[in-house]
Amino acid sequence: MMGQSEKLQKIAAEALEQGQVTMVLGWCKKDFWWQAPVAFITDPASAARLVWDPFTVYNPVKYLLDNHHCHEKIGVFVKGCDSRAVNRLLQDRRLEREKVVLFGVPCDGKTDAAKIKAAFPGRKISAVSRVDEKLLVDTDSGTETLPAAGYLLDKCQTCRHPNPVVYDVLAWEKVEPRPGVDDARFVRVAAVEQKELEERYAYWLRQFDRCLRCFACRNVCAACNCRTCIFDQAEPRWIGKASDLADTLNYQIIRAFHVAGRCFECGECERVCPADIPLQELNRKLIKDINEYFGEYEAGLDPNDKPPLGTYRGEDPAGFDES
Amino acid sequence: MKKIAKTKLVELWRQLASETGLYLPIASDGVVNFARWQEGAEVDLEALNTLLPAKKFFFPQTETVLKYSFSDDLVLEDCAGKAGEALCLFGARPCEVASFSMLDRVFLGEPVDEAYRRRRELTTVIALGCNDPDETCFCGSFDIDPGKAPGADVLATDTGDELVLVAQSAKGEELLSLLNGVLEEATSGDENKVKDAQEKAKAKLPPAPPAGGLMEKLDGMFEDSYWDLLYQRCIACGTCTYICPTCHCFDIQEYPTGSRGERIRCWDSCMYADFTQMAGGHNPRPTQKERVRQRFMHKLNYFPRQHGEYACVGCGRCVRKCPVNLDILEVIKDLGGAV
Amino acid sequence: MGCQNPLFPRVVVVEEIRRETPDVKTFRVVAPDGGELFDYKPGQCAMLSLFPVGEALFSITSSPTRRGFLEFSIKETGMVTRALHEIEAGTKLGLRGPYGNSFPTELLKGKDLLFIGGGIALAPLRSLINYCLDNRDDYGRVDIIYGARSSKDLVQKVELFENWPRVRDTHVHLTVDVKSDDWDGNVGFVPAFLEQLNPSPEGKVTITCGPPIMIKFVLESLARMGYQPENIITTLEMKMKCGVGKCGRCNIGDKYVCKDGPVFSLAELQQMPNEF
Known part of the structure; x- marks a missing residue:
């Protein structure tokens, strides 16, 4: 075969x-x-x-x-x-x-190398292969078998469209989505939402304080496809080049909002971030909010659909004037 | 030669921190970076490389070059003369320590960069030898010994239950003498344990591709089609340059507020299009191909031509962190540095 | 020098601003308390800071033979230059330098000199021209070929039309790209004009500065006319931030333009990677 x-x-x-x-x-x-x-x-x-x-x-x-x-x-x-x-x-x-x-x-889902490494502390791994739902891990002290489901990337654990x-x-026959993906999809978002406001703010400051401003999250993202990104403009310069937390927040918030309603949950931003900033929590939070305010929507399924943030409807919530 | 039980290290931190600013590899949300020690800090001496290299202590990601005010008269204040603080950098790996001498060549070469010089002199480096190099480590390509750090003021070696500390400079001697209360005298047995650990580490190092001859080989490769293929998957982020212990390119920017302001110097990246973009519109490195070529040529040809050594220490950060696995190890292997 | 911040400028005062063309002005700067700013050689550059806008590198257009001031001819191209065009005499600027190598004035001694310039790039040539004319006996025949887009874009008109042609054995040849009513001189691009004049390479060194496209064709013409690469001298321009060979962006191969340049002979350029 x-x-x-x-x-x-x-x-x-x-x-x-x-x-x-x-x-x-x-x-x-x-x-x-x-x-x-x-x-x-x-x-x-x-x-x-x-x-x-x-x-x-x-x-x-x-x-x-x-x-x-x-x-x-x-x-x-x-x-x-x-x-x-x-x-x-x-x-x-x-x-x-x-x-x-x-x-x-x-x-059927990709493997998180970090999880594999953590499973074999101190051992050298030479190859990992997959047979159905099993991972075969070749180490310096023999081949080990792991259940693939337990070592998936986070983004694959919540994938609704495999x-x-x-x-x-x-290339081959279609596969079934993993059971329970819908329950898992917003688990991390919910965990952040549960934090008290001050704690949540401290959490995000701590995460973004590590941002190197390398722009890998933007550059890898297919939703970030502007011909010239405003963050690359020298005049006017929208964020300074110094490693300043306020500017980093500015960048990260604009990035997240610019892909809101357009992010198709590939999770590449989070995978490539050298500082391990949990960017999917922000993206998914926006998806969750859009679902709640404008009805269920998934980006990237139909290029001819009407994205909720790009379409005006009379019954759209107008949250600003209520507070 | 001194030693301390690993279980008593907190006492060592405490003592050191009372004498000077103490910076160590500290984990926060699972990410290890050099950070200032305080009670309860999650010190991680097992992590091989911190996310950001220790170059930040001498060449910070952002620093103020000068301050100015121009309300009545233009007044400039030089900030280099006040740069830095006395600090101890504990746990820099041998590759990291090797990178300092490369940065020295740039910033201590004429004209001497005063801010860098001050920071460098105010820092006491306690290196930590590696016991268990990662598969991505290739310090051996540059003749760096994973267990030794000749450029450090003190070399610490993990001998199992203890850390053995050897002063390698006057600054190191002075620092250890401050710690007499918490350190014990090491024995000749400990000396043997150190040697043993160093030898084991060296043996564990993955076979390193030789870098010898690469500089000469690259002399004739500027126009080579190798670069046409290599750059294709580069996504033009700045990761490799920011996490690299030897990358040292910087930008200078203004941060004005009202009638005063600061001029800052910050890390820059040759991976970015605007790095060489001129005001008139011309860009001598118009595509990512030229930028990728520049980075590897700088490390493996231009820098050694200028300074006599490769600008890479084989720490493996770029191997581990590049989002698309485009790293200098690949280039060294591809071009097969022959001796 | 050892213990200074090489990025720290001194304060200077703009003594005089002359409009050269619609988008070029010449700025004369002096020390606030009089006296010399620094010793320099023709071809060297300096960093000018306009606070709070920023800093940029410019070639020094004055000659070190004229003491007590520095001059910079600056064309509006980016943020810093645009802001500089809005200041008035009396404004204080930051100055640091001088940076880079210089024209090989010793090597040029006894030679005939052919200057070829285009547009704003007369600025670095002017420093050397005035240096040579102020030491007239050290040099042979001087020819200056200079062109601009139109007659109103010619910089340093007083020197071009009044001063230089009056100096012994000094010949100024002007051309413009586009004809206008007030122009009865040559019309055509600099490289074509050069071939038309066809100055013999015999005993001659040529120094050329201009936009990249002009340089490209001038170098081709000079090669056709038999000029040897070591007798062709030019200057390069790159984006620069530090001026002292540390910030890492102006390199061509292992040469930093700010430190090892900006002056290179064609023979030297031919040894360098083609990235300028």
């Missing part, structure tokens, strides 16, 4: 050979077991570099913005979350659907 990586390799090689696309974005391995960055494949022979493994979490879709001008058509492997990034770019008029061929990859919501071909 053909393995999952081989399936992706075959899809990519054929699309390139047949001239259907001139570039394929997928995932490849690097020096360490937990690395699976995006690969830019332009010749069929290199398609053999592609992999599907527990760590292919990186969202390849934003790279389309850098590359779609130089290619007639680009093939992109998309997990459920990645496919919603495609819809994001389509809805924001930053990408044309005919410029991409979407190879859908139903995804299957691509838009695609041209599917």
Whole structure:
């Protein structure tokens, strides 16, 4: 039977050979077991570099913005979350659907390398592979088996759309969402909401005090797709360059509000943050509020829908004049 | 040579903190950074590298260069002469300590940067040898010994239940003498334990790709197609530069309020488009390709051409933190530094 | 010097501001209490601060042979230069420098000199031109080819039209890109004008400053005319913040333009990565 990586390799090689696309974005391995960055494949022979493994979490879709001008058509492997990034770019008029061929990859959740490392303190890990719901961890003292569900990335534990919501071909059969994702989705938000106001403020100050202002959260985000971000403008300069907490809050609040109603919950911002700032708690809080104020809405499912924050309705709540 | 039981370290912190500002790797919300010690601080001497490198003690992320007021007359006040405070930096790893000498070459070279010089002189560095290097550590590429830190004032080694402290400079001797009350004399047995720990650490270090010859190889690689492929997945964030112990590029900015203000110096990143963007519109590094090339060329070619050593200490921070796994270890391996 | 903050400027006073063109002004600065500001050489630069707007690096356009002041010709391009254009004489600025290497005045001795400039980039050349003309016996024939977009964009008109042509064996050749009613001189770009004049490379060193596109074509023309790379001298411009080779942004290869430049011979540039 053909393995999952081989399936992706075959899809990519054929699309390139047949001239259907001139570039394929997928995932490849690097020096360490937990690395699976995006690969830019332009010749069929290199398609053999592609992999599907527990760590292919990186969202390849934003790279389309850098590359779609130089290619007639680009093939992109998309997990459920990645496919919603495609819809994001389509809805924001930053990408044309005919410029991409979407190879859908139903995804049963990606593994959190930090959780694996923590499970084997002091031991060297050389490889982690997944067989159905089991993780096989090769260590310097033998192979260990772990239940995959217990070592998922937080974002995958709450994923409602493990299957691509838009695609041209599917790599394999669709998977079922994990049981209980709806209950888990706002658990972290609720935990923050439960804090008293002062404690909550102190919590966020502590988190944002670590912000390096590296802009990884913005740069990785497909919803952050402005041609020129206001934070990159020299004149007027909206935030100073100094590591000043007020400016950091300014940046982080504007970032969160700018993706409000547009965030499709891929969680890449939180994954890439070098300072481990729990950005998904902010994004999800806004999603929860939007659901409560304007009705249930999920971004990135339909590029032609009417986003609640981009649509005026007479019955919309007008909270400001009540306080 | 002195020693202290690890169970009594809080007494050591307490004593040190009463003498000087004491900074240690301290965990907060699970993230370890060098922070000022206070009672109850969650000191983490197991964490190999803090999120931010210790360069911040000499070259802070933001510092005031000068203050000015211009209501009646223009008056400038130089802040460099007051920069820094006496402090002890406890727990800097050997790679981190090695990075200080690279920063010294930049900031203590003519013209001497007074703020940096003061901060450097006011700091006593107690290095902590590594017992268990991470898989991402490659200090061996730059001949840094994970158990030794020749540039530190004191070297601490974890021998199991105790920390053994060896003064390596006059400043270090002075500091240890202040701690006589809490430290014990170490024995020749302890000396052997230190050597043993150092040897074990070295043996545990993953095989490091050789960096020798890389500088020469890169001399002819500015126009190489290698860069065309390497940069593709870079998302142009500043992570690698901010967490790098040897990156030292800075910007200068004004922070005015009314008729007075401050001119500050802050970390900058060659990964950002505006780093070289000129007022007239020209940008000599117009795409991410040139910016990525600049970063690696600076570390592995320009800096060694200028100063005689590579501007990398193999701490592995960029390996662990780059959101897209684009790091200097990859470049060293790809270009296969041959001896 | 050892124990000073290299980023700390001294206070200077703008003594005089001359409008050169619609977007260029020349600022003369002096020490508040008189006296010399610092020793410098033609081609060197200095950082000017206008508080609270910011700081920028400019080439010194005055010649060290004229004592007691410094002059900077500044074109409105960014935030700092725009603000500088709004100040009046008497304003106090911050000054630090001088920075960078300089034109090789010793090496030029005894040679014929061909200056080729475009637009605002006459500024660094002017320092050297006046230096050479003030030491006239040290140098051979002097030719100055200078062009601007239009006649109203020519800077230092008094020197161009009055002073320099009157100095012995000194020849000023002007051109503009765009014709106008008040202009009866040459019309055309500097590189074409240069080829038209076709000055022989024999015994000559050429010093050229201008916008990147002009430099590119001037260098090509000079090569065609037989000028050797070591006899072609130019200056580079990069974004700079510190001026002392530490902030890390103005490097081309392992050379910092602020410290190792801004003056380079073409022979030197050919050894450097093509990133300017």
